[in-house]
Amino acid sequence: MSSELKFTKEHEWIKIKEGVAIIGISDFAQEQLGDIVSIELPKAGGVFRQGQTMAIVDSVKASSDIYAPISGEIIEVNEGLIEKPEMINQSPYDSGWIAKIKPSNMEEEFESLMTKEKYDRYIGEIK
Amino acid sequence: MRTICSIIRIHLRWIVRTPFYDIHKSLGAKIVNFHGWEMPLQYSGIMDEHVNVRTNVGLFDVSHMGRFEIKGQPSFACLQTLVTNDLEKLADHQALYSPICYEDGGIVDDIIAYRLGRDNYLVVVNASNRSKDFEWISKHLKSADLEDISDRTGLLAIQGPRASDLLQKLVETDLQSVKPFHIVDTKIDKIECMLSRTGYTGEDGFELFFDSSKIEIWDKLMQYAKIFGIKPSGLGARDTLRLEAGLMLYGNDMDENTTPLEVPLKWTVSLDKKQEFIGKKALIHSRPSRKLVGFEVLEKRIARHGNKVLMKGVEVGFVTSGNFSPTLRKSIGFCFVPIEVSQDQSIEIDIGGKHYEAKTTGTRFYKRKESMQQ
Numbered sequence: 001m002s003s004e005l006k007f008t009k010e011h012e013w014i015k016i017k018e019g020v021a022i023i024g025i026s027d028f029a030q031e032q033l034g035d036i037v038s039i040e041l042p043k044a045g046g047v048f049r050q051g052q053t054m055a056i057v058d059s060v061k062a063s064s065d066i067y068a069p070i071s072g073e074i075i076e077v078n079e080g081l082i083e084k085p086e087m088i089n090q091s092p093y094d095s096g097w098i099a100k101i102k103p104s105n106m107e108e109e110f111e112s113l114m115t116k117e118k119y120d121r122y123i124g125e126i127k
Numbered sequence: 128m129r130t131i132c133s134i135i136r137i138h139l140r141w142i143v144r145t146p147f148y149d150i151h152k153s154l155g156a157k158i159v160n161f162h163g164w165e166m167p168l169q170y171s172g173i174m175d176e177h178v179n180v181r182t183n184v185g186l187f188d189v190s191h192m193g194r195f196e197i198k199g200q201p202s203f204a205c206l207q208t209l210v211t212n213d214l215e216k217l218a219d220h221q222a223l224y225s226p227i228c229y230e231d232g233g234i235v236d237d238i239i240a241y242r243l244g245r246d247n248y249l250v251v252v253n254a255s256n257r258s259k260d261f262e263w264i265s266k267h268l269k270s271a272d273l274e275d276i277s278d279r280t281g282l283l284a285i286q287g288p289r290a291s292d293l294l295q296k297l298v299e300t301d302l303q304s305v306k307p308f309h310i311v312d313t314k315i316d317k318i319e320c321m322l323s324r325t326g327y328t329g330e331d332g333f334e335l336f337f338d339s340s341k342i343e344i345w346d347k348l349m350q351y352a353k354i355f356g357i358k359p360s361g362l363g364a365r366d367t368l369r370l371e372a373g374l375m376l377y378g379n380d381m382d383e384n385t386t387p388l389e390v391p392l393k394w395t396v397s398l399d400k401k402q403e404f405i406g407k408k409a410l411i412h413s414r415p416s417r418k419l420v421g422f423e424v425l426e427k428r429i430a431r432h433g434n435k436v437l438m439k440g441v442e443v444g445f446v447t448s449g450n451f452s453p454t455l456r457k458s459i460g461f462c463f464v465p466i467e468v469s470q471d472q473s474i475e476i477d478i479g480g481k482h483y484e485a486k487t488t489g490t491r492f493y494k495r496k497e498s499m500q501q
Binding site for chain 2: 010033034037039040056058060061063082
């Protein structure tokens with residue numbers, strides 16, 4: 001069973017599927033960054049706290065840190081992005097996913113994230 | 128996600144718009160504040176616009192650049208003391224690229240001077256330096272007249288291999304006769320304009336000067352979108368295009384603490400010209416300890432302005448410009464290194480605290496095929 005998408009203020013998204021959190025950046029984020037040309041992915045096995053930098057994306061416009069939306073251990077990264085980082089632009093919620101995390105403190109942290117409706121209102125305000 | 132650094136630095140002092148602002152907005156351009164100017168960063172996307180300029184033709188609004196008219200005696204003599212390059216190289220209707228230096232050899236700005244007559248020039252300066260340049264030039268003009276005509280003129284750049292074919296549809300002048308760095312007075316429909324075969328992209332192309340009220344010129348150029356593939360192009364593509372072409376950007380690659388001898392502008396310093404020029408003494412005696420070179424990052428990261436350059440773990444310089452090269456599909460840029468460093472040497476670049484492998488290269492990453500004589 002998979003949950004609905006949740007978002008951070010820093011524009012990461014997260015989806016829980018069978019106890020694993022899939023993570024990426026929002027459509028708004030990829031749009032703001034413009035053409036993404038490279039990504040530095042975390043290593044599987046790496047452990048991050050919520051809010052820690054776990055990846056970096058470079059676009060022709062800017063370089064941006066991607067923060068871990070929840071704490072946990074990286075169990076898989078999207079290796080396909082190394083050759084095709086533009087997948088983040090083309091399909092931010094699907095083939096452009098970045099990493100899968102095994103959450104260590106999900107109940108508490110998941111609650112702090114925004115629903116799609118709330119996130120849409122939030123980007124409406126910062127636009 | 129948080130953006131650590133972006134290619135456009137934000138300035139919030141004042142905000143100005145070019146005559147084409149409403150057009151940019153209506154085209155859905157992403158607007159950024161560039162040294163106080165609300166300018167289009169991109170329309171369809173930096174990569175797409177970049178590739179289109181390399182293959183077809185792009186239309187850039189560069190009306191933010193400063194334009195000065197210098198007229199009357201002794202314009203030639205005064206301008207000749209300001210520029211490091213030699214104005215004697217110019218006949219009427221020709222243009223010259225040159226730095227302007229302080230007494231200590233530091234660069235005030237890099238400009239293009241268009242000779243309209245022996246004592247009549249149009250000088251185009253960087254948007255970020257408009258007021259500084261105006262002051263500096265006016266200090267050295269004696270009885271010649273200096274006027275800032277930026278606000279009453281518009282400036283569009285039409286750049287790319289199909290620029291000439293497109294413009295030929297609109298002007299009667301035979302464009303084959305207009306060589307690079309030459310200018311011609313012409314008309315687009317009934318609109319008077321000055322056409323110059325110059326640009327900042329490494330492609331063949333033109334820059335078009337006209338009365339700022341004649342914004343319909345934009346649509347006259349865009350009407351050929353289907354035939355020639357002309358697309359509006361923003362500052363983002365302008366930056367990646369000039370970087371690939373090895374063209375310096377004032378404020379990034381050079382400034383008042385840089386001399387033209389440290390960056391690849393030695394060819395613009397005419398130490399043997401007849402007239403004295405400001406900065407000459409300092410430049411003759413200078414022994415640069417550093418130089419600007421190109422680099423390629425061998426790992427998949429983009430280096431940006433300010434990143435440290437190291438050799439064997441020791442800091443030796445810094446990145447002045449860096450981005451992804453859409454043509455070469457590589458991470459490229461310019462950086463300062465000690466003068467003795469040659470091409471193809473290993474360096475490291477510190478990006479966000481981590482060191483990435485890179486190597487030094489020439490500054491010209493891209494050279495167009497049927498390169499015209501300059």
